[in-house]
Amino acid sequence: xxxxxxxxxxxxxxxxxxxxxxxxxxxVFRLGGEPYACPILQVQEIVEPVPLKSVPQTRxxxxxxxxxxxxxxxxxxxxxxTDNSTEPDHPVQAYAICETPSGPAALMVDKVVxxxxxERSTIEKDLPLKRSTAPEYVxxxxxxxxxxxxxxxxxxxxxxxxxxxxxxxxx
Numbered sequence: 074x075x076x077x078x079x080x081x082x083x084x085x086x087x088x089x090x091x092x093x094x095x096x097x098x099x100x101v102f103r104l105g106g107e108p109y110a111c112p113i114l115q116v117q118e119i120v121e122p123v124p125l126k127s128v129p130q131t132r133x134x135x136x137x138x139x140x141x142x143x144x145x146x147x148x149x150x151x152x153x154x155t156d157n158s159t160e161p162d163h164p165v166q167a168y169a170i171c172e173t174p175s176g177p178a179a180l181m182v183d184k185v186v187x188x189x190x191x192e193r194s195t196i197e198k199d200l201p202l203k204r205s206t207a208p209e210y211v212x213x214x215x216x217x218x219x220x221x222x223x224x225x226x227x228x229x230x231x232x233x234x235x236x237x238x239x240x241x242x243x244x
Contacts (some may be wrong), residue, residue, distance in 0.1 A: 098190050099215075100169060101222060102151045102182040108222040109182075110189075110215060117170045117177060119185055132219050134230065136181065146170065148179040149231055152212070171227050178231040191215055196224060 099110040125137030125148050134153040137143050148168060168179035196213040211225040 082118070092095055095193060096190050097193050097196070097225070098188065101185040101186040101217065102167075102169065103186060104182060108186065108220050109151070110217075110222050110224050111169070111171070111227050113188055115171045115173075117172055119167050119181075120170060122165050122168055122181070140236070141170065141177075141179075144177065146177055146179050147231075148181055150181045151181075151225065151230055152181070166170070171231060173227070173231045180227070180230065187240070189217060191217070 096111075098113040100113045100116050101108060101110045103109070120141065123139045125139050126137065127137045128147075133151075134149050134151065136148045136150045136153075138147050140146075150165070165181045165183060167182050167185050169185070170177050170179055171180055196215060198213045210225050210229050212226045215222045215224055
């Protein structure tokens, strides 16, 4: 026997789907003074940075692991994939805890700027990279407050293999 939603719930779901097709909610953050963004639906929380335990034989972007309320979290530094990797004036001030298919992972950021909503149609794919961001991490570009913001792909930055490896190595 199938369960049908009441008409008002079905209408709410359809409105939400239409909204999600047209708009994207993003978290805007800075790395080395440059603006970046990622889809907010993948971000669970923002936490203060803590010391990391290094994990051998991982990509440079994978910085180590830490314990967050009993859960081992891998930390990824996107600055290692950009020309912002050696910015001493911009220390990591926050970890954005993101949901991945393999579990939570932390994206290390210099500063969380804002949460914003953009129209998906405004995401530009063909802007030349204004910085040396690895193209495999880039979903597109947005113009926000007279700045070009790089929209990054969390799925590509936060490697499932390394998230799994972080948990295994810490166990």
